[in-house]
Amino acid sequence: MSGGRMANVVAGGGAVGGGGAGKASRQTAIVWFRNDLRLRDNTTLHLAEVSKAKHLVGVYCFDDRFENARTRVFRQQAVAELSRNFARNFGTPFIVCQGQPEQVVPSLARKIQGGGHVVCSTESASYEQKVNHKLVGNLPEDWDLVESWNYSMYHPEDIKGFDVLDGDLAEPFTKFRKDVEDAHTPIRKPLAIPKLQVSAPSWTGALSELPGYVENPGKWSDPDLVSFEQALPQDPAPAGPHALHFRGGEDAGQLRLDQFCQHGLATYKKTRNQSVGWNYSTKLSPWLAAGCISPRQIHHRVADFEDQHGVSVDTYWVTFELLWRDYMRFFLIKYGNKVFHEAGPAGRVPGSVEWWPTDDERVPARIDAWRTGRTGVPWVDGHMRELAETGFMSNRGRQNVASFLIHNLNVDWRLGAQHFEDNLIDHDVSANWVNWVMAAGCGFAGQRVNKFNMDKQARDYDPEGRHAKAWIPELPSSVRGMKTVHELALRPPRKESGGSPGVMDAWLASKPGKGPQQAHSAAPPKAPQGQYPAPIVRISRSQVEPGKFSKKREHTGRHNRKFYTH
Numbered sequence: 001m002s003g004g005r006m007a008n009v010v011a012g013g014g015a016v017g018g019g020g021a022g023k024a025s026r027q028t029a030i031v032w033f034r035n036d037l038r039l040r041d042n043t044t045l046h047l048a049e050v051s052k053a054k055h056l057v058g059v060y061c062f063d064d065r066f067e068n069a070r071t072r073v074f075r076q077q078a079v080a081e082l083s084r085n086f087a088r089n090f091g092t093p094f095i096v097c098q099g100q101p102e103q104v105v106p107s108l109a110r111k112i113q114g115g116g117h118v119v120c121s122t123e124s125a126s127y128e129q130k131v132n133h134k135l136v137g138n139l140p141e142d143w144d145l146v147e148s149w150n151y152s153m154y155h156p157e158d159i160k161g162f163d164v165l166d167g168d169l170a171e172p173f174t175k176f177r178k179d180v181e182d183a184h185t186p187i188r189k190p191l192a193i194p195k196l197q198v199s200a201p202s203w204t205g206a207l208s209e210l211p212g213y214v215e216n217p218g219k220w221s222d223p224d225l226v227s228f229e230q231a232l233p234q235d236p237a238p239a240g241p242h243a244l245h246f247r248g249g250e251d252a253g254q255l256r257l258d259q260f261c262q263h264g265l266a267t268y269k270k271t272r273n274q275s276v277g278w279n280y281s282t283k284l285s286p287w288l289a290a291g292c293i294s295p296r297q298i299h300h301r302v303a304d305f306e307d308q309h310g311v312s313v314d315t316y317w318v319t320f321e322l323l324w325r326d327y328m329r330f331f332l333i334k335y336g337n338k339v340f341h342e343a344g345p346a347g348r349v350p351g352s353v354e355w356w357p358t359d360d361e362r363v364p365a366r367i368d369a370w371r372t373g374r375t376g377v378p379w380v381d382g383h384m385r386e387l388a389e390t391g392f393m394s395n396r397g398r399q400n401v402a403s404f405l406i407h408n409l410n411v412d413w414r415l416g417a418q419h420f421e422d423n424l425i426d427h428d429v430s431a432n433w434v435n436w437v438m439a440a441g442c443g444f445a446g447q448r449v450n451k452f453n454m455d456k457q458a459r460d461y462d463p464e465g466r467h468a469k470a471w472i473p474e475l476p477s478s479v480r481g482m483k484t485v486h487e488l489a490l491r492p493p494r495k496e497s498g499g500s501p502g503v504m505d506a507w508l509a510s511k512p513g514k515g516p517q518q519a520h521s522a523a524p525p526k527a528p529q530g531q532y533p534a535p536i537v538r539i540s541r542s543q544v545e546p547g548k549f550s551k552k553r554e555h556t557g558r559h560n561r562k563f564y565t566h
Contacts, residue, residue: 026142028116028201029053032105033060034128035428036121036150036291037078038250039085041190043148049117051194055201058086058094059108061101061212065127070391070425071290076220078248078292083217085250089193092200099212102134106143107210113202115142121150121291122165124332125429152326153295153319158185167334171444173327180323190297244278244392246286246425253287257298260284261305268314273460275383275394275467282318285426286392288325295322328434331443339433342414344442350449353441355410362496366409369536370401371419376535377489378468378475379458380404385471391425396461402439403452408537413440456542458486474532490541494534 029050036042037060044050060079062072083094097104105118118139123129136145149156149165160183162168170176207213246252264271264279274280287293299319306315335345343349356363369375373385383397393401398420405416417436421427434443441449462468465485469475479485 026115026117026144027053028055028057028112028114029198030105030108030112030116030118031056031058032101032118032120033058033079033082034101034121034123034291035289037075037082037248038253038292038294039082039089039193040250041294041297042291043150043191044119044121045194045196046191047119047146047148049119049146051196053117053196053198055112055116056090056092056196056198057108057112057201058083058090058092059105060094060096061104062096062098062214063100065100068422068424068427070423071427074246074248074286074425075290076217076248077252078250078290080217080220081249081251090196090198092198093207094217095207095210096214096217097210097212098214100131102131102138104211105135106138106140109140109143111204111207111210113204115140116201117144117146119146119148122147124151124329126337128429150291151295151329153187153299153322154180154185154326155188156330158188160185164330165333169327169330169334172447173324176327176330177320177323187296187299190294190300244283244390246283246392248286248290248292250287250292253284253293254297256284256287257282257293257301261301265302265305265318266309266312266314269312269317270314272317273394273396275386275397275462276470281394283392285428285431289426289428289431295325298322325431329430331434332430339437340414342412342442344437344440346442346445346447348442348445350441352449352451353406355406355412358412358415363411365496366536367405367411367415367419369533370405370409370411370416373472374533375404375409375537376491376494376533377404377454377539378465378472378485379454379462379489382468382471386467387420387423389471391423393424396457397467398435399439399450400452400454400457402436403450404454406440407451408454408539413437413442453542454489454539455486458489459542462486472532474530476532488532489535489539491534493536493538496536 026049029047031044031050036044039045050056060082062075062079067075079096083096086092086094095108109116109118118135120132123132132145132147139145156163156165159180161179162170170179208215260279260282264282268281271280282298284293284298288295288298299322302315302318306312331345332339338345338347370380370384371388373381373383373388375381375384380401383393383401386397387393402413402416405411406413413436417433420432420436421429424432437443438447439450441447458465458468465479468485475485475488479488
């Protein structure tokens with residue numbers, strides 16, 4: 001059990017157990033990469049089915065059902081690098097196809113002489129799990145599918161008292177966190193790239209016959225990276241030095257982690273709610289979502305920093321947020337498709353929350369104004385335009401635009417979650433949908449509903465309006481040099497007009513429990529230019545001074561090794 005593997009073996013032909021040729025005769029391992037586009041700390045590469053194999057093949061399938069326009073480009077770069085590194089380390093082929101894995105991988109297995117194993121990382125969401133079931137049904141009888149857990153900071157086997165992979169999860173998050181921390185739950189060390197004595201298998205027919213075969217995935221590659229600036233340039237257009245561009249790949253992810261530890265980690269707790277620049281937050285979410293870097297790698301790099309500089313609330317908070325990411329994945333396992341339902345796992349919409357039916361004539365205009373950054377609330381519009389231009393948005397921005405859509409515009413939260421899925425460069429199904437269902441107050445019975453005051457949030461986290469000024473070029477010149485940009489949100493609201501209900505995504509009518517099975521690949525909408533509009537709804541001025549809170553609600557932070565307050 002190298003690396004503490006947790007394997008689930010499913011035999012080809014849809015049977016559980018053996019079937020066909022004995023396992024001893026299965027000499028080939030196909031590593032099916034999914035959201036784990038790395039060689040370091042990849043548990044699938046440490047499975048016995050891989051370490052004992054004589055022949056090895058890597059494969060990745062670009063699948064339109066689980067991609068958007070931005071994740072595709074990011075993953076093309078990551079896969080180009082991965083294919084090169086796979087060949088360098090193991091000397092065996094890495095195959096890239098455009099198509100559905102349940103068709104591509106069995107077709108590849110049939111081209112290999114003798115039986116074998118397909119190995120992959122375990123996915124949490126139902127659509128991805130259905131792909132597994134279909135793939136198993138299409139495999140030859142002398143092949144099986146072996147899954148390995150690969151996505152969390154804390155390994156499920158190490159969480160005492162709960163079987164999180166079987167839906168046994170402490171709620172709410174605070175209880176889960178305290179249980180994990182109080183038990184001093186260990187975090188396993190990242191795994192090195194294994195040393196494998198393998199060769200390419202013998203093929204039947206040409207690989208180019210595979211469905212959607214990509215002849216040269218290296219065409220998406222850049223030269224070997226030597227610096228963070230080379231990997232992640234800041235584009236001066238369209239918004240000065242504020243547009244961040246992310247390059248996919250394991251090497252780029254490691255460069256970003258090193259750069260953040262050097263220039264952002266020491267002040268992370270103080271800066272994490274900002275929205276402008278590289279180093280106010282980790283910016284590691286695109287690489288985490290694609291699996292170019294693992295949560296354990298981040299944790300241990302932060303631990304190295306602590307060994308040199310000491311434990312602090314800043315270093316703790318990175319681990320805290322990685323734990324929240326773990327929790328969302330385990331939460332999705334527990335509740336499954338209920339996470340995608342209107343009333344969520346709670347089974348009901350809180351009494352303080354109300355959104356209009358999606359066929360209401362006002363909804364299309366409201367969702368369109370929100371998507372394009374034309375709500376008349378600069379704090380919201382700046383973030384939505386950043387999303388449209390780059391596919392990225394700060395965590396504080398995401399919380400606020402979600403609250404605004406749900407609680408100010410009274411729009412079904414699932415429309416917002418689907419828009420994020422269609423446009424985020426760092427889209428992760430559990431992180432996105434669980435955060436949204438929590439924002440709607442439908443995560444679990446009795447949860448607190450956070451309805452943010454947009455005026456208060458804007459003045460607390462961007463008092464000079466730097467973000468809005470960077471992303472909204474048509475702001476009146478009279479406010480561009482002043483701190484009054486957020487006053488624009490307090491103007492009398494504009495008169496609303498209805499819109500065509502046809503603007504609603506067809507998924508809501510056909511699949512009320514989830515978004516479309518195929519993500520949109522078209523480029524995201526850009527905000528129309530012209531005069532900046534009046535607010536679409538009335539925004540109340542906050543009665544609480546900026547920087548002050550009516551209640552102290554933030555967790556002060558504590559660490560497995562040291563406890564402290566601030």
